Amino acid sequence: MSGSSDPRLTVGLIGLGNMGAPVAERILAAGFPLVVYNRTPEKARSFETRGAVVAETPQDVVRQSDIVLTSLADDSALEDVAAVVLGSARAGTILADMSTVSPAASARVAALADAASVSYLRAPVSGNPSVVRAGNLTFMVSGPPHAFERAEHVIRAIGPTIHYLGEEEEARVVKLAVNLMIAGLAQLMSEALVLGESAGVARATLLDVMGNSAAGAPFVKYKTEPLLRNDFSATFTTALMEKDVDLVLDVAADANVELPLAGAIKLLLRAAIDGGYADQDFMALFLQLRKAAGLDAAGRLSRMGV
Numbered sequence: 001m002s003g004s005s006d007p008r009l010t011v012g013l014i015g016l017g018n019m020g021a022p023v024a025e026r027i028l029a030a031g032f033p034l035v036v037y038n039r040t041p042e043k044a045r046s047f048e049t050r051g052a053v054v055a056e057t058p059q060d061v062v063r064q065s066d067i068v069l070t071s072l073a074d075d076s077a078l079e080d081v082a083a084v085v086l087g088s089a090r091a092g093t094i095l096a097d098m099s100t101v102s103p104a105a106s107a108r109v110a111a112l113a114d115a116a117s118v119s120y121l122r123a124p125v126s127g128n129p130s131v132v133r134a135g136n137l138t139f140m141v142s143g144p145p146h147a148f149e150r151a152e153h154v155i156r157a158i159g160p161t162i163h164y165l166g167e168e169e170e171a172r173v174v175k176l177a178v179n180l181m182i183a184g185l186a187q188l189m190s191e192a193l194v195l196g197e198s199a200g201v202a203r204a205t206l207l208d209v210m211g212n213s214a215a216g217a218p219f220v221k222y223k224t225e226p227l228l229r230n231d232f233s234a235t236f237t238t239a240l241m242e243k244d245v246d247l248v249l250d251v252a253a254d255a256n257v258e259l260p261l262a263g264a265i266k267l268l269l270r271a272a273i274d275g276g277y278a279d280q281d282f283m284a285l286f287l288q289l290r291k292a293a294g295l296d297a298a299g300r301l302s303r304m305g306v
């Protein structure tokens with residue numbers, strides 16, 4: 001615990017959703033003392049037997065931790081939780097938030113943190129739960145450099161690639177820029193698959209060639225196996241991807257720049273959500289496109305057996 005003879009920082013983690021749960025696993029595997037809290041307590045229970053302390057409230061996490069990580073759904077979740085954390089934190093505590101949120105909400109949290117003498121790191125991530133478990137998560141970090149120095153070994157235990165980007169909201173903006181690309185890739189990949197499959201080429205063939213082409217980003221490879229299994233269970237929900245593209249459009253509007261494709265992707269995500277795919281993986285953009293084309297949802301993998 002904080003102030004114990006263990007030279008390692010005690011880590012608190014609030015939010016054990018799709019991302020938070022594997023993050024907790026990695027922190028435990030790296031040997032850090034860990035205190036966890038989740039709004040829905042059932043998700044926290046299994047961590048008790050794995051060596052974490054399960055706190056009853058966010059305040060309990062803060063009291064027992066040197067660094068508090070948060071992995072929360074959206075702006076309002078972060079602002080609600082940060083208000084509680086910062087209301088009970090000791091001076092010198094570090095708050096490092098891994099959620100994808102707007103630069104505006106993050107700046108409001110920064111002002112509260114400043115008033116509470118808490119060092120606040122913006123630490124959004126790029127990856128998905130399998131990427132976390134494989135130890136390949138990428139962090140974009142901004143905030144006070146001294147806090148980054150203290151927290152770096154904890155962050156590195158979660159994911160090895162860290163881009164330190166500046167002292168304010170830089171990490172928030174870069175994360176949104178990357179996620180805009182991911183959302184666009186998902187839609188373009190869906191269109192390319194529907195094009196190829198409707199002309200009789202097997203999905204496996206298309207994915208193999210795509211993955212080895214100039215467009216074969218890591219994302220194409222992550223999605224290949226689930227697409228071959230027709231598995232659209234969420235690593236990242238369509239609802240959360242819509243949230244991210246909304247944040248992109250807000251930042252663009254504030255900066256007075258037009259992003260035509262981002263606007264179109266927002267409408268496509270909304271159509272997928274209205275089509276019943278809110279809680280499925282955002283790769284359900286593919287299912288929505290197939291549905292719109294009058295094809296059955298999953299489709300045969302090949303019409304011509306190629």
Ligand SMILES: NC(=O)c1ccc[n+]([C@@H]2O[C@H](COP(=O)([O-])OP(=O)(O)OC[C@H]3O[C@@H](n4cnc5c(N)ncnc54)[C@H](OP(=O)(O)O)[C@@H]3O)[C@@H](O)[C@H]2O)c1
Binds near residue numbers: 020074081126240
């Ligand atoms: N999944 C990915 O691949 C991925 C990749 C990169 C970044 N992200 C970002 O990481 C964050 C977490 O994503 P996720 O996929 O783990 O989402 P998720 O599975 O939906 O988990 C969301 C977490 O936020 C908590 N939460 C929501 N509203 C809350 C509130 N008002 N007060 C307290 N806790 C609240 C939830 O608690 P309950 O369990 O009680 O609902 C849950 O622990 C999001 O910002 C997402 O955009 C996700």
